[in-house]
Amino acid sequence: MTRILDQTEVLGFRPLYRQVRDRLIRNLVDGVWAPGEALPSEMQLAADLGVSQGTVRKALDAMAAENLVVRRQGRGTFVARHDxxxxxxxxxxxxxxxxxxxxxxxxxxxxxxxxxxxxxxxxxxxxxxxxxxxxxxxxxxxxxxxxxxxxxxxxxxxxxxxxxxxxxxxxxxxxxxxxxxxxxxxxxxxxxxxxxxxxxxxxxxxxxxxxxxxxxxxxxxxxxxxxxxxxxxxxxxxxxxxxx
Amino acid sequence: MTRILDQTEVLGFRPLYRQVRDRLIRNLVDGVWAPGEALPSEMQLAADLGVSQGTVRKALDAMAAENLVVRRQGRGTFVARHDxxxxxxxxxxxxxxxxxxxxxxxxxxxxxxxxxxxxxxxxxxxxxxxxxxxxxxxxxxxxxxxxxxxxxxxxxxxxxxxxxxxxxxxxxxxxxxxxxxxxxxxxxxxxxxxxxxxxxxxxxxxxxxxxxxxxxxxxxxxxxxxxxxxxxxxxxxxxxxxxx
DNA sequence: AAGTGGTCTAGACCACTGA
DNA sequence: CAGTGGTCTAGACCACTTG
Known part of the structure; x- marks a missing residue:
């Protein structure tokens, strides 16, 4: 997976972590990862997307705040389930x-x-x-x-x-x-x-x-x-x- | 102001940024900074408290999420007003x-x-x-x-x-x-x-x-x-x- | 131009989980 | 024990505001 490009030109500025978040949400919408399933680790995602681990972390933290994923120390990051x-x-x-x-x-x-x-x-x-x-x-x-x-x-x-x-x-x-x-x-x-x-x-x-x-x-x-x-x-x- | 110490022993673990946040909230309660007033800059607080800027940032971000302060890029961090x-x-x-x-x-x-x-x-x-x-x-x-x-x-x-x-x-x-x-x-x-x-x-x-x-x-x-x-x-x- | 918060990176270490 | 997320640091650069 190649690096996402900034698009500072028109829309004012969209931070990298925002683009990462949007991309991950796109994957949720498309059902790439099913509810309850674990996402790849931060390191893995960072390597895949060509960004640093810190940027992936910020995107995932935002998604956790929106109740879209659940993060558990020592285990991983999971797609939120509708139980x-x-x-x-x-x-x-x-x-x-x-x-x-x-x-x-x-x-x-x-x-x-x-x-x-x-x-x-x-x-x-x-x-x-x-x-x-x-x-x-x-x-x-x-x-x-x-x-x-x-x-x-x-x-x-x-x-x-x-x-x-x-x-x-x-x-x-x-x-x-x-x-x-x-x-x-x-x-x-x-x-x-x-x-x-x-x-x-x-x-x-x-x-x-x-x-x-x-x-x-x-x-x-x-x-x-x-x-x-x-x-x-x-x-x-x-x-x-x-x-x- | 001296560095705050971890107290891992009893209560399980209280992250540094949490302690910084609690300390800053204490200052709000005590009226050290009045509503509408600007807090010291991140760098200043970091130096005062003996922690890194990133830790202060995390504390302030948490307080902003709680609507206790308002952060404005290029201007500073302000105590939320009850207007x-x-x-x-x-x-x-x-x-x-x-x-x-x-x-x-x-x-x-x-x-x-x-x-x-x-x-x-x-x-x-x-x-x-x-x-x-x-x-x-x-x-x-x-x-x-x-x-x-x-x-x-x-x-x-x-x-x-x-x-x-x-x-x-x-x-x-x-x-x-x-x-x-x-x-x-x-x-x-x-x-x-x-x-x-x-x-x-x-x-x-x-x-x-x-x-x-x-x-x-x-x-x-x-x-x-x-x-x-x-x-x-x-x-x-x-x-x-x-x-x- | 100087100062602020915002982003991004890299690396070290800690806490927690499960095999 | 290895692997995960969580914390903390340091530094570079960007975007925004004010003088």
Whole structure:
């Protein structure tokens, strides 16, 4: 592998370690290294790319900060896996008022396919007429239904999904069967009254105050991949947000 | 200033750059450098502390990642200031559904002092009988009241606060007059129905779904400093949470 | 031009893991 | 024990700001 060149001319300046990082992320997107697999060692990568070990280190440290890889002293650098523990820690912010966070069970209510509506088109960057897969499910903690969830996926990205068993941990499915890694999510929260439908699903009266979480999930290359609308009962739960 | 010694013996290993970081944070807590002021240059600090420039750099980079200092190429490293722009970006997550975030105006409804209740004692780590200052205020965006807020402060940390004008930006006041820098906050969100009191303040009917944000703010040294209970109307606003 | 932080390199040594 | 990532150092050069 030959050395990457600086391109100081136009775009202002892109540091070498940035180029190394982008190149390694490209490899992740392309599935060169599978989730859970070890990357080559720093020395190896440095030799391959024609840069110093320190530069590779800086790129890998940045990727570790983005939760794309996990580094373990004495063992190596590994592609981050989308197992439940990681999802729980990274993306699932609803925790019981007293007690430890736990991954909720889920039961699928319906799975259908149709034309994307205006909202889905805008969020998922789809063209008019594009199809989306919609999954509606209810999630329970300690056997009590607490989340009614509607998930919209671009059908083009997920062929044959309709014929598969829908697992509890969807992000694991995206990674495993479609090679799509969710890297970022953006969530917009509001308090609203429960609609009759959602109220029925959750076993409360319509109009009950519920937390409405509108999540958009992006892949490694910033492509929008999933829109998820969650209606949450927060009687015994809260959404935990740490800022610093 | 003499070199800091490793203390590998007991606690397992504390890297040099960590010790440098802790030492610099100690200086921030002690007010050696005021907010907005420039720290000594990397070379200067390295000479003072008897370590290499690279080690100082790593410590400062870590502090920049924690938003404690701001580094500007060609100018220097500055103690982070608690001006409105920074607060807006760092701690204020409520944004209009369409449009740019803006800092809300606020009007104080009451300011009183009393014994901390059980909840305040537990959150603020106070002993029974400790006094707290309570501020109740309403905050408006574009002249519409959208947040009813109750703030509890340990009276011991904020002498004479009752006699001061309460500014819109409280964290600026804490920093300026009391030398207390808010470094982290933890927020717990729930959807609830508005109480009669809050409903009256916000101009809605009791029971209207509102977002309840229970915030605990910590100082640089992890001391709990402020508890803030915000009741928010989210008809035209949402709470924005970016995860990665 | 001088001074700052930012990048990149090279090399030594340390801490941790697993065979 | 060899191999990995983690720390620390020293030095060269680059990009940016200010005078």
């Amino acid at each position: 439940e523990e990681r999802i729980l820690f990274q993306f699932f912010k609803l925790v019981p008022d007293s007690g430890v966070p736990s991954f909720p069970d889920s039961r699928v209510l319906s799975l259908s396919q149709g034309r994307a509506d205006a909202n889905e088109r805008s969020l998922l960057a789809l063209t008019p007429g594009s199809k989306v897969i919609r999954i509606k499910r209810v999630r329970s903690i300690e056997d009590r239904p607490v989340i009614a969830e509607t998930i919209s996926l671009p059908a083009a990205l997920f062929p044959d999904l309709a014929g598969m068993a829908v697992p509890n941990n969807l992000y694991g499915l995206y990674a495993m069967h479609y090679g799509i890694t969710i890297a970022n999510t953006q969530e917009k929260l509001k308090a609203v009254g429960a609609s009759p439908d959602d109220a029925a699903i959750l076993g409360v009266t319509p109009g009950t105050p519920v937390l409405r979480i509108d999540r958009l999930a992006l892949a490694l290359d910033k492509t929008p991949v999933e829109r998820r609308l969650s209606i949450c009962l927060t009687q015994d739960l809260h959404y935990l947000s740490d800022l610093s | 409105e722009e920074r607060i807006l970006f760092q701690f204020f997550k409520l944004v209009p559904d369409s449009g740019v975030p803006s800092f809300p105006d606020s009007r104080v409804l009451s300011l009183s002092q009393g014994r901390a209740d059980a909840n305040e004692r537990s959150l603020l780590a106070l002993t029974p009988g400790s006094k707290v200052i309570r501020i109740k205020r309403v905050r408006s965006i574009e002249d519409r009241p959208v947040i009813a807020e109750t703030i509890s402060l340990p009276a011991a940390l904020f002498p004479d606060l009752a006699g001061m004008a309460v500014p819109n930006n409280l964290y600026g006041l804490y920093a300026m007059h009391y030398g207390i820098t808010i470094a982290n906050t933890q927020e717990k969100l729930k959807a609830v129905g508005a109480s009669p009191d809050d409903a009256a303040i916000l101009g809605v009917t009791p029971g209207t779904p509102v977002l309840r944000i229970d915030r605990l703010a910590l100082a640089l040294d992890k001391t709990p400093v402020e508890r803030r209970l915000s009741i928010c109307l989210t008809q035209d606003l949402h709470y924005l949470s970016d995860l990665s």
